[in-house]
Amino acid sequence: MSAMELWYSTTSPFARKVRVAAEELGLSSRIRLHETNPWRDDGGLRAVNPLCKVPTLVADDGVDDRLVLYESGVICDYLDALGSERRLFPESGHARWRALVLQGLCDGALTAAGRLFAEEQKRNEERSVAMIARFTAAIDAALDDLETRDLAFAEPTIGDICVAVFCGYLDFRWPQRDWRTRRPRLAGWFEVYDMGVSMQKTRHRPMRG
Structure with a gap:
């Protein structure tokens, strides 16, 4: 599995939601963290996400060279789909x-x-x-x-x-x-x-x- 990158801030509960999900799924070691202040864009976030919001995840999905995901629910769903079975999002x-x-x-x-x-x-x-x-x-x-x-x-x-x-x-x-x-x-x-x-x-x- 390729490494992923996550832009986050330490005060954002939505970014924490993604980090907690990654820990629960055993994926945190595969995610490189970029701590940033989205209000100042001091981490170059807008170049990745035009909305300049956290969390933002960048991943290589094997199809596109770079898959950029916004919104905590979408990112958590993506992480959950990486495993052999659904753990966080039951299928039905x-x-x-x-x-x-x-x-x-x-x-x-x-x-x-x-x-x-x-x-x-x-x-x-x-x-x-x-x-x-x-x-x-x-x-x-x-x-x-x-x-x-x-x-x-x-x-x-x-x-x-x-x-x-x-x-x-x-x-x-x-x-x-x-x-x-x-x-x-x-x-x-x-x-x-x-x-x-x-x-x-x-x-x-x-x-x-």
């Missing part, structure tokens, strides 16, 4: 729809969380109270929904990975936020999953500079 049935729905829920909640964080960084007079309330409501509703779901410790799907990344991002951006007390089932699951190698090796940290 209830398991498939469960995994995809969980991914969609958490990706949406992460988008809300990212926009909430950005809104909170503005000066007080520039902040939108209505938008902050909307994003906060989306995050809380997603957490309440996840509290009712059965999540996997072993053999996680892309859905389970997204749940872990979502919870981890909340801890990174708002370490003082108590999302656990009202969701003891979700908190207990995350405490165990977060101890795994895939989560330990991909911890968020502030971007350099």
Whole structure:
């Protein structure tokens, strides 16, 4: 299998999602990491991805000299397809729809969380109270929904990975936020999953500079 290259930032939950997936699939040693700040394009990202977004994966698929993949769900799907059997994206049935729905829920909640964080960084007079309330409501509703779901410790799907990344991002951006007390089932699951190698090796940290 040819080596791959991944452009990522240490604060992006979507980039972390790809890195966790790669660890779970045993592919991380085949991926060369390019840490970059997409807002400054200090890693030449736009030359690879015209949207200048992370994550971006470059791979040799044996057909094109260079296959460039954008969006975390697409990249994770590609990585999962490299193996002899599907592990993260079940091929059919209830398991498939469960995994995809969980991914969609958490990706949406992460988008809300990212926009909430950005809104909170503005000066007080520039902040939108209505938008902050909307994003906060989306995050809380997603957490309440996840509290009712059965999540996997072993053999996680892309859905389970997204749940872990979502919870981890909340801890990174708002370490003082108590999302656990009202969701003891979700908190207990995350405490165990977060101890795994895939989560330990991909911890968020502030971007350099």
